[in-house]
Amino acid sequence: MENNRLFRMMLLLLEKKKATAPELARLFEISVRTVYRDIDRLSAAGIPVYTTTGKHGGIHLMDNFVMDKSLLSEDDQNEILLGLYSVSAIPHLNSAHMLKRLTAMFDHKLEWIEFDFSPWRSISLQERELFNQVKQAILTKQLMTFHYIDSNGEPSLETVEPVKLIFKNNTWYFKGNGQSTPSITEAQTFKMKRVSELKLLSKPLDQSMTAGLRVSEKHVTSPPVSMKLIFSSTIAYRVHDFF
Known part of the structure; x- marks a missing residue:
């Protein structure tokens, strides 16, 4: 009721x-x-x-909120719930609470499938805090500074406007427009686990600073590297897992 x-x-x-x-x-x-x-x-x-x-x-x-007011069939509800369950399984998103709220309109749940993208080990408090800080910076349009180690092992101090969180291959990334090199119009991608000492700048982002910046889906790729993997037969299952 x-x-x-x-x-x-x-x-x-x-x-x-x-x-x-x-x-x-x-x-x-x-x-x-x-x-x-x-x-x-x-x-x-x-x-x-x-x-x-x-x-x-x-x-x-809100004026721009639109919803199809026709009754949803059971198949429609299952499709919607399937999407909600898959999103709610992603770590850091308070998934149980979100799913409970979003499925309140439906009178059934999916019993035939289960999603779990979380690692077997518990997620560290530091990683959760980083995620929440980046999310806050995106939603409140704030700049943030942090220390970063790139894929070549080079350290740097970054000042970035974060614009998008990305969950890929069981790891969190975020895209951000760098403030130290404003001539670059393509957003950079940062791996969350390589970030440390992250701080939000107290002053909200000046929209005029980044009016010309855009989010790009391009990724900088390095030339392929050939590798020969030597391993014990006792860990062969891990080769199937990761390669």
């Missing part, structure tokens, strides 16, 4: 664009306090809902 109310509340806001908490309380026969708790749940699920105060205040959905 509660999940159904959230879905109906979202559809109503899509239709009306705005409603007051007392209006929603009367319509759904709940308290105003419960209305605000429901709004918090929708917000936590990624629905762009917000409140304003004053004479013309109320509860709103």
